[in-house]
Structures are given as C-alpha cells and as structure tokens.
Amino acid sequence: MRRIRVLIATLGLDQHELGAMAVSRMLRDAGMEVIYGGRFNLPPMLLRMAEEEDVDVIGLSCHSWEYIHYVPELCDLLRENGLDIPVVIGGSVITAADAEMLKEKGVAAVFGPSARGEEIVEAVKTLGSRAHG
C-alpha cells in the first residue's frame, strides 16, 4: 500500500511557516509523505498541485486572515473540478466562529491553537486512508 500523500502549504502572502514546518515533520515521522507547497499559494495553484501530485489530503497552515477568503474558495474549486480531496487547516488565528464557518464550507478538520500534535496526525491519517481507500 502506498503511503498517504499530504500537500502542506500556506496561503497568499502569509509567510509564517513555523506551523507548516512543524506539522510536516510530525506527518513524516508518522510515515506519511509530505509534499511541501511552501508560501505564496492561491487556490488555483493549490488545486493544480494537489492534482499533479495526486495527494490524499491538503493541509493548510495560517497565521494571517487570508484563509477566511481562500479556504472556502479552494473547497469550491475542488468540488467544481470533481476532486474529493479533504482539506484540513490549522493556525492560532482561527477563532471558534471561523472554525464553524470553515466546516460549513466543507473543510474536513480545523485545528486551533490548543490542538495537540497527535490529534492532527490522527485526523490526517484517518482522512488520508479514507481518501485513497
């Protein structure tokens, strides 16, 4: 069985990468393959990368408010293109109200500041195995 492939990236001009780096390391340590998409991504670019890299999960890290706009846009794009790839997002700027909004828009899991590493790894693993069955 191939390893779960996860695309990790930040959005727009958000250049805070500490969270993305930390999560990438944890996922790799848990046996998953991380495609690090880095900074300066817009939803169409993420869609293309997710397709080309054939990933099972898209993981976004945020420390600016750009996610409020881009994440729902990405979910719509994935749907329009018939791609059933779960999107998860984490970041300390995400408030409880935002988390609700994101889940309504189709985000599979939202991790706020108090999320534990194991929790994130577990969720990505579950979503990833489901995705590539």
Next chain:
Amino acid sequence: MSGDRTQSGIPLQRFYGPREVQDLHYERDLNEPGSFPFTRGRSGGDRGGGTWIQRELSGEGDPVRSNEQLKYLISKGQSGIDVIGDSPTMACLDPDHPLCAKAVGTQGVSLCCKEDYLRLFQGIDLGSVTVSGSLPSAFGIAGFYLAARHQGCDPSRLRGSMVQAPFYCEECGYAMHMPFDLRLRLTCDSIEFCTQEMPRFHAFLEDTYYISEAGLDSVEEMALGLVEIRHVVRELLRKGVDIDSFAPRIAILLNCRMDFFEEIAKIRATRRLFARMMRDEFGARDPRSQAVVITCHTSGLSLTAQQPVNNIVRGAIEALALVLAGVQAIEISAFDEAYRTPSPESHLVALRTQQVIHLESNAGKVMDPLGGSYYVESLTNDLERRVRKMIERIEAMGDPALLSDKGWFRSVFENAMERYARQIREKELLKVGVNIHEIPDEEDTLLKDVAERKIPPCLDRIERIRKMKGRRDRARIEDALRAVLETGRARQENLMRPVIDAFEAGATMGEIAGVLRMAYDFPYDPLGLMEPPV
C-alpha cells in the same frame, strides 16, 4: 526553560562567583557606560539617562487609517513612531496585484506610492518625532524623504531608522522576490544616500528580530545578524564609503525572549562585539561608530493564543530585561499578537506597561544595574565567545551570496523552526497554557473577544489604486521607469535618485521593484501575472 541550561543551551551552575569571571578586566571588557567597549551602555547618559523611546509597531488599513492610529498612540504618550507595511508592501507588490487582494492593510499599512507616505504622516511633524520603519528599505527611505520635503522639513533633520534585511528576507518572512545582489545593492545604496541626505537617520537598522522569530536561539540570532552587518560594511567600504560616515548610524533591532538573564547578557555582549569589530577590524575611529544603537521588540513567538492575559505578564518581564540591559527603544509585542494584528486595546496595554516600568519602578534610573554580577558577566562572556565562533564558522563557508543561493540560510531557519516545535512538543521549552497548566477551551475566554474583531482587507483601496494608475501621465511614468531600469543595469550607480524620481513621477513601488527585477534578469512580476510597463 530546559532545566539547567539557558534557552540557547549554555549550561548553568547553581550559582556564580569570582572564579567564573576571573579573566574579566574592568577597563578592557566593561568600562563605564559610554566608553569603549560599550558593554555597559552606548552613552554615558549625559543626555538624560533613564529613558528610552517607547513605541508600538503599528500600521493597519490604508494610510488614512494608519495616520489616525499613529496620532492615537502619540496622544497616549508614545514617544516615537514605528510603522510596518502590510504583507503586500513588504513583498514590494502593489495592492492591485492578484496575490494581494485578501491581505491589503490587514497586517500593517498599505504603502505603494509617494501620496501614501505624505498621507501617512499628515499632521505629524517629521522634524520632531523619530520614525522607524519596517518596510522595503530603499522605498521606505524614499517615502520618508519625500514626506519630509513635502512638510517643509529638511530631510537632514529626519531621525528614526529603517530595517535592512538583504540576506535573509527571502527565506523567512519578508520575501521580495529579488536576487541577492539586488537586495544587497538596495541596502548599500540607501545607506550611502542617507550619509549625504539624511545624516541623522539610522539608515542601517539590522533586523535580527524577524529572523529569530523563526525559532533561532540568541547565539544564532546575533551570529547571523553580525554576519549580515559585516558583509554590508565590507560592501560599503569596497564602494569607497567612509566607515565613519555611516557606522554612527548603525542600529540593531533585537528580539527579547523569556530567558531573562540570557537576553540581558546578549545585549551587553552584542555591544562589546560590535565595538571591537568596528574598531579593530574595520578601523572605525569615531566612538559613535563603535557604540551601536540597540532597539528591541519583545518576542511575538513567546506569546500564546491560550490564556492570552498571560502575554501581558510576558511582555512586562521581557521589557524589564530590556530596561536593565539599557536599550535605546522598546516595542512590546501586544498581548493579542498570537491571534490577530494588534487591537487598540492591546496596543495601549503594551504602551502602559512601558510607562509603568519607566515611571513607577525606577528600574531604568541607574545604567547597567547588573554590571558586575558574577552570573551576568559570565553569561556575557560566554555569549560573546559563542557568537564570535559561529560568525567565524559561517564566514569560513565562503561567499554569503552563494550560501544564500544554495539555500544554506534557508536550511538554518528550517532547522530552527523544527527544533522549536520539537522543544515545545517534548516540553523541553515550557510554555504556560500550551504544554503545562493548560485549561479547556471553554474556560479560556478572558481577552479572547478581541480575536473576533478582524481587520478586513481594504478592497476599496485596491480600486482606488487601480483608478489612480489609469489617470497618470503614461509618458512621464515610462521615462522614470526606464531611468530606473538603466541605472539598475549600470551596477555601479546609486539607485536612490532614480527611485525617488520615479516616486515623484507617480510610479508605484510594485512597478519600480518590478523594473529593478528586470534589470537583474528576473521576471518583472514574480508570479507572471502583471505586464511590465516598459
């Protein structure tokens, strides 16, 4: 903190005594404040000791809104201005660039043309207040210069500083999508320009704050910072700029974390390292060239989104360390920075914290109050040695331009980010509310409400900039941009005049930066989404 080590890994003893500092020689290693090697302070305090510039990093929305914010902070007793650009501005992209739409004005002020700078400082006397900028340096200096002239203030009277971040900006936080040589040139040209036109302005503010927020420790922070300073100094000397014409205006913007004594010792060690380096290696004769100005931000990374009220305590502890170390300016990262661009409430608390320390504690009345402490002197020596060793190691690796291109610096930051995350995960670094003394989310409500009040992107500004661009005198803009392109290609000429002229002609930072990228055979637009105007 990791048991018996400082945050940067220096082993700690139970206590310190004369044995640990037996090689310390008072005149040689410490001396009085204001005397070489300036370990105990930059000046002798003859200009009224016991105080420092108190300011908060600010800027939000468009220049009109930021202008109100600056006036608000001044009205509350802020004694200097510290502005940061929003993320498009920091990336040298105009608000109408497709990558910027959702970020205009949300994490700083949006500044892209001459009018923006004039508006930002409207009603603020640039001849009397110091203005520090975290902006793409050459453009920020051009903007300050034009704003001063517009006010009828001779730019030679301008005081303040501008961060210079040529080495590491692409790798950690301030990417401008420019090649190393161009970044270095913009730094050197703007510093050289200021020796003539803005001689009181600290045009060379080395910024080690933002790089250390990637999780660097104190030794790495200072070593990387000094490597950058040394390279820029050598480059300026190579261009024939006299050391004593620019060195008195070198300042360092440091980070202050929670390891109280290590941060104090770091600042003392930095002053000594800098003094010895400037005198002995670069031949600076003017004492002001040997005595570095130090300004600090308390660490945003040390703050937590959990139980944010504790961040007020963290800011106070860090700021007290800075007062005891004797720095020239302080900014306390606001308590809500872990989860939003600072609110007016958190800005005010941060400012009040400084005022309480300043006016009530007496902590800053005596210079270098910890001088002579066995522990602090031992730590200062240790840090100086470790930083010096790391500088030697990095410089032995060869040309920093190549190191940058090969991604070596990037790997330093990536390793630091991973290490920091591991330290938190494995509780090597304890953070109250994060990996110890946690409380459930539903109980964690105090001061959380400010997080739901967000700053929306300035969509109307995007429209205004688009319209403004359409209204301009095309021919004049094209001429000005062509001049920038030509000077850019002629590697030896100073870029500041053509950049200022282009601003005057109505060109924007995005256009000027794009044309400069072209002069260095880089794409005009890093994302290939905008057409070059020339």
